[in-house]
Amino acid sequence: MIDHISPSMLGLFCRCQEAFYRRYINDEKMPPGISACIGTAMHKGAEVNHLQKIESGSDLPLSDIQDAARDGYENAIADGVFIPAGEESGAAKNLAAGADTAVALAAAYAKSIAPHIPPVAVEEKLQAEVPGLPVPLLGIIDVLCSDNSCPDLKSSVRKWPAGKVESSLQPQIYHHLLAENRGINASMSFEVITHKGEHQSIPVKVQAEDILPVITRAQGLLQAVKSGVFLPAEPGHWMCGPKWCGYFWSCPHIPQHKKILPKKSA
Numbered sequence: 001m002i003d004h005i006s007p008s009m010l011g012l013f014c015r016c017q018e019a020f021y022r023r024y025i026n027d028e029k030m031p032p033g034i035s036a037c038i039g040t041a042m043h044k045g046a047e048v049n050h051l052q053k054i055e056s057g058s059d060l061p062l063s064d065i066q067d068a069a070r071d072g073y074e075n076a077i078a079d080g081v082f083i084p085a086g087e088e089s090g091a092a093k094n095l096a097a098g099a100d101t102a103v104a105l106a107a108a109y110a111k112s113i114a115p116h117i118p119p120v121a122v123e124e125k126l127q128a129e130v131p132g133l134p135v136p137l138l139g140i141i142d143v144l145c146s147d148n149s150c151p152d153l154k155s156s157v158r159k160w161p162a163g164k165v166e167s168s169l170q171p172q173i174y175h176h177l178l179a180e181n182r183g184i185n186a187s188m189s190f191e192v193i194t195h196k197g198e199h200q201s202i203p204v205k206v207q208a209e210d211i212l213p214v215i216t217r218a219q220g221l222l223q224a225v226k227s228g229v230f231l232p233a234e235p236g237h238w239m240c241g242p243k244w245c246g247y248f249w250s251c252p253h254i255p256q257h258k259k260i261l262p263k264k265s266a
Contacts, residue, residue, distance in 0.1 A: 001025065002225055004127060004138040005218045007170040013221045014169070016233035016240065022247050025225065030246030031080035034098045037073055039155040041102035042193065043142065044072025046109055046153055050119040050143050059114045062107060069106035073099050084243045086261055105155050105193050112199035113153070113191050118146040128180035132215050134222070139170070139177050150174055150186045155193050159200050165190060172214050175206040 002024065013020040022028045032040070048068040049060045059065075077098070083091045121144040127136040142153050152170065154160075165171070171188040178186040192200040224230055232253035233240040242248045249259055 002135060002222065004136050005133070005221065006138045007168075007173045010169055010173075010214070010217055010221060013224070014217060015237065016245070017224055017230035018232045018251060018253060019239070019245060019247055020221070020224075021230040025230075028247070031082045032076065033082045033084075033244075034077075034094055035155070035157065037076035037081060038098050038102045038105065038195075040076045041069045041073035041099075042105040042109060042155050043153055044075075045069030045102075045106035046114070046142070047123055049110070049114055050117065050122040053117075054119050054122065057118075059110065062110050065110045065114070066103045066106045069102050070099060073102040082246050085249070086242075101195055104197055105195070108193045108197040108199060109153065112193070113151070117143060117151065119143045120146050126174075126177040126181045128177050130176075130211070130215055130218075133218055137173055137177060137214075137218070139173050141174055141178070144178070144182075144186070148184045148186050149189065150178060151189045151191045153191050153193070155195070157195050159194055159198060160190070160192055160202065165202055165204050169214055169217070171204040171206050172210045176208075176211045176214075179208065 009020070009024055012023060023030070045065045045068040049065050053059060060068075077095060081091075081095065087094075121141065123140055123142065124144065125138070125140045127138040129136050141150055144150050152174070168190075171190075175186055175188055178184055188204040188206050190200075190202040190204065192202065194200070232251070239245055240248070240254075245251070248254060
């Protein structure tokens with residue numbers, strides 16, 4: 001049923017085991033929100049640029065990167081978008097604004113990040129066996145540079161606060177996968193572009209032994225799958241609400257009285 005473990009899968013399990021169950025075991029896939037589609041669009045612009053840059057050695061013109069981002073956004077929303085209950089009336093306006101934001105993020109990427117990236121691999125799928133796990137770890141890196149740096153592109157409404165990187169399992173997993181597949185000690189970073197066009201570069205120090213807590217969490221995931229017991233998110237967790245979780249209205253752990261939308265004032 002689970003034939004690999006990825007950063008996104010393990011991250012969801014750690015945030016809410018019930019959501020993990022619905023998504024990965026029961027195959028109830030929820031569409032992404034507008035912000036996620038914007039991030040997908042920015043990544044597509046970067047991907048198109050990085051792929052051709054391996055051969056050309058030069059970045060695409062800004063307009064080409066923006067066009068790729070706009071196309072990426074349109075493709076992302078075409079597959080469906082999660083609109084929180086009560087926000088349907090503004091959906092069309094917000095979707096249109098999302099396209100403009102995606103194009104603006106692509107421009108910020110082209111200005112602040114692209115010139116500093118000499119790519120040697122783009123959107124490469126990596127996997128590796130890990131002692132103690134019956135299934136491999138799997139990940140898809142954004143880009144690997146010729147200096148063995150592995151920057152991960154992120155879009156965000158605002159700058160990341162101090163300590164946010166500590167909540168991500170992605171650097172540890174990618175670092176391990178690159179060591180196992182390419183034999184390198186990659187330097188990891190998050191390259192965050194905010195919706196205001198600000199660039200925030202956040203280096204992440206990773207050592208080989210940092211994979212050990214990841215393995216422990218992965219073992220917990222597999223044990224939950226085996227037992228069939230999946231816990232809800234901790235009380236008060238930001239994810240556990242109708243704005244962020246598409247499973248909220250059908251979640252068996254949410255009391256029914258909390259599933260009643262407040263009446264709008266006339």
